Amino acid sequence: MRADAQLNHERLLAAAAATFARDGADASLKDIAKEAGVGIGTLYRRFPTREMLVEATYRNETSRLGEAAPELLEKLDPMPALRTWMDQFVAYIATKHGMAESLKAVLDDDRRLESRQLLADALGVLLRAGIEAGALRDDVPAEDVLMGLGGITLIADGDRALAGRLSELLVAGLRN
Incomplete structure (x- = not known):
């Protein structure tokens, strides 16, 4: 992929994640393209269907969160790295929640x-x-711990402050 096309692809995925988290799976594709700074034609060339965009966004967000752990440990001590990752997980779940209905159609059990x-x-x-x-x-x-974090996101239902407090309680239970 050319450098400009790769940049557009990355911007579209970032904009889609933010828009799906905010507006849900029925978010306007025009709004996603606008937020990414590209035309709607660019979005449709990269992702001909909404389902393709949802799946690509999910895969990208999952990969980013998976890759974040070692990156955080390069910059932070283990405990702040863990808490930062937990906060990123909460944001990831918010994006996933916004795409939930569409994800059911595009993800099989193996992918989950x-x-x-x-x-x-x-x-x-x-x-x-x-x-x-x-x-x-x-x-x-x-x-x-992952299941506990998942429960926290369900209970918090988008309330980041509550999710943060509950994550702190989870970490307190993990302390030596």
């Missing part, structure tokens, strides 16, 4: 399980770093 494993692996990297630093206990699997 693959995404869950990618996120559990990323969280595992952060938990291991916290364990090695002596800050976290070593008897809680990443999958359990």
Whole structure:
């Protein structure tokens, strides 16, 4: 892909994630194109259907969150890295929630399980770093913490402040 086409692709995915999180799966494609700074024709050339855009956005957001764990550990100590990742997870779920109905149509069970494993692996990297630093206990699997985070996002229902407080409680339970 040419550099300008790649940039447009990335801007479209970022704009789609923000717009779906804000407006839901029925968000205006024109609004997404406008937010990305491209014409609607560019959006349709890259993503001929709404479902293709939803799936690409989901895949991109999942990959970004999975890749964030080691990147955060390069910049932050394990505990702030873990909390930052948890906040990013809450934002990810908000985007996913905005696309929920469309995702049901485009994602099969294998893809959902693959995404869950990618996120559990990323969280595992952060938990291991916290364990090695002596800050976290070593008897809680990443999958359990991920399920706890998922529950927090359901309870918080878009209230980022509440999600942050509940995430702090989850981290307190993980401390050594």
